[in-house]
Amino acid sequence: MRRAALAIGALALLGWPWAAPPYFVFLASLIVVNAIVAIGLNLLSGYTNQLSFGHAGFLAVGAYTAAIVATRWPGVPVVAPLLAAALVTALVGLALGIPCLRLEGLYLAMATLAFGFVVVEAILNLDWLTRGNDGLRVPVAHLGSWALAGDRERYYLVLPVGAAMVWAALNLARTRTGRALLAIRESEIAAQASGVHVARYRALAFVVSALYTGVAGGLFAFVVGFLSPDAFDVFLSVDFVAMIIVGGLGSVPGSVVGAAVLTVLHDSLAGFQNYRPLIFGAILIASMLFMPGGIASAFRFLKGDRV
Amino acid sequence: MEAALEIHDLAVYYGKRRAVEGVSLTVGRGEIVTLLGANGSGKSTTLRAISGLVRPARGRILYDGRDITKTPADRIVAAGVSHVPEGRDVFPEFTVLENLLVGGHTVARGEMDERLEGAFRLFPVLRERRLQLAGTLSGGEQQMLAIARALMTRPRLLLLDEPSLGLAPMLAREIFRTIRTINEDGVAVLLVEQNARRALRLAARGYVLETGRVVVEGTSRRLGEDPRVRSAYLGLAKGAAGPFMNRPA
Numbered sequence: 001m002r003r004a005a006l007a008i009g010a011l012a013l014l015g016w017p018w019a020a021p022p023y024f025v026f027l028a029s030l031i032v033v034n035a036i037v038a039i040g041l042n043l044l045s046g047y048t049n050q051l052s053f054g055h056a057g058f059l060a061v062g063a064y065t066a067a068i069v070a071t072r073w074p075g076v077p078v079v080a081p082l083l084a085a086a087l088v089t090a091l092v093g094l095a096l097g098i099p100c101l102r103l104e105g106l107y108l109a110m111a112t113l114a115f116g117f118v119v120v121e122a123i124l125n126l127d128w129l130t131r132g133n134d135g136l137r138v139p140v141a142h143l144g145s146w147a148l149a150g151d152r153e154r155y156y157l158v159l160p161v162g163a164a165m166v167w168a169a170l171n172l173a174r175t176r177t178g179r180a181l182l183a184i185r186e187s188e189i190a191a192q193a194s195g196v197h198v199a200r201y202r203a204l205a206f207v208v209s210a211l212y213t214g215v216a217g218g219l220f221a222f223v224v225g226f227l228s229p230d231a232f233d234v235f236l237s238v239d240f241v242a243m244i245i246v247g248g249l250g251s252v253p254g255s256v257v258g259a260a261v262l263t264v265l266h267d268s269l270a271g272f273q274n275y276r277p278l279i280f281g282a283i284l285i286a287s288m289l290f291m292p293g294g295i296a297s298a299f300r301f302l303k304g305d306r307v
Numbered sequence: 308m309e310a311a312l313e314i315h316d317l318a319v320y321y322g323k324r325r326a327v328e329g330v331s332l333t334v335g336r337g338e339i340v341t342l343l344g345a346n347g348s349g350k351s352t353t354l355r356a357i358s359g360l361v362r363p364a365r366g367r368i369l370y371d372g373r374d375i376t377k378t379p380a381d382r383i384v385a386a387g388v389s390h391v392p393e394g395r396d397v398f399p400e401f402t403v404l405e406n407l408l409v410g411g412h413t414v415a416r417g418e419m420d421e422r423l424e425g426a427f428r429l430f431p432v433l434r435e436r437r438l439q440l441a442g443t444l445s446g447g448e449q450q451m452l453a454i455a456r457a458l459m460t461r462p463r464l465l466l467l468d469e470p471s472l473g474l475a476p477m478l479a480r481e482i483f484r485t486i487r488t489i490n491e492d493g494v495a496v497l498l499v500e501q502n503a504r505r506a507l508r509l510a511a512r513g514y515v516l517e518t519g520r521v522v523v524e525g526t527s528r529r530l531g532e533d534p535r536v537r538s539a540y541l542g543l544a545k546g547a548a549g550p551f552m553n554r555p556a
Contacts, residue, residue: 176408176412179401179405179408179409179412180409180412182398182400182401183398183401183409183412186398186399186400186401187392187396187397187398189360189392189396190392190396190397190398190453190456191398191409192359192360192380192381193358193360193380193384193389193390193391193392193396193457194384194409194410194412194413194456194457194459195380195381195384195385195412195413195460196381196409196412197379197380197381198380
């Protein structure tokens, strides 16, 4: 039953580019990218209670890294810029995570918020590398002799990467590391008393979260084909937070659903650009008030599980 | 007797508040020692300092003769000191099994099955409930789980913080019986307990803390006869005796 549902879902995802118009294929790619960010953010915020309002910054680091690598070495297999994006962003995550270990709650939120601003400023000022405000054109991704020039091809790049990252995140909870992370959220004292090195795991959560977001950034660069600093503003960070709150803190499927809902909503509200923060704010408040566990908990409730 | 735990002149401050001020105590190998005292007298803080959850401002803590005063909590656990925190601090959204696995965080993979088996032998009810969420267990079962989780590392010294708090008398008795069983395997126990009568029956020696200092210490027998202990913690008026006068402390 479960296997059948998974197979049908996989087929639907694989067949999507042939059933939907190109724009919706692009939108699906964007959903996958956002889902990866949401999972990454959830590993940090949902698993270890460290709320970040700076994930647009990590996304930017990943996106620019991938774009720069792909520009410097034209024709390099797309794996290389993606790996570079993952690595560089993870290092940035480590550099931010360690000083942030001493911060909690509001102060951590402020520090990560500031990080987001710093990244945008850095992009603007390093214009020899990033072309600053002019924006950076991202070359077409290559996989061997195959150029991923269309929305459909790019979708087939994004989808397997996204699937692998969903799979890894789902399995993390079953590893010693994942359990230690979740234990910190459940009870920091008890986790510490069980021999979990809390600071080390908190820092690790930052690194893994940044790594996820960096990969998403790399994919984002190829999907949209053009990067400019204003795409990575603070509202994007808030959108990511909204995704995991609407989807469900600490839930991998919730992250995916939250990313899908918010991305589609974003797209359908494009005509009301000015009211976007208002509408998203209202959604955030409503889901925190009426659905504190997010969509994931609503599913669990429907399935009859204890929440 | 070689000491499992020696504390010299321990002081712990939370900001400016003095939680513990100059506590010295020892726990012999394989001995059960109890810490008595009112709420806020520094009992829990003393345990937290031993297991590295709070940093002492002053003093030395020796475990098996080694100075662990500045050792991080995870290394103290690995060295053989396990702490069962106050309030049955289980991971509520984890299953019983997952709770035990986190308890074995510092345990080598190959040993895990054997350790789990040991926990289930000690508390058979946990085996039945191993896939149940810990938050849905009864209070007594949660306390058993908290103890079983702490035993996953095969500690030589077990720190127990109010294991009978909020439990029905029958369950409390069972927990105390289990503590004795654990101790009979050679595990030294430092027990913080509100129920002074029960604690003194189990422990060989005890210390009474008041506002962060040791005010009385001695064998359980001596403490049981000490007029201050009798009036303050055993609920007995000076000179009054006999089981019919007992009120819960």
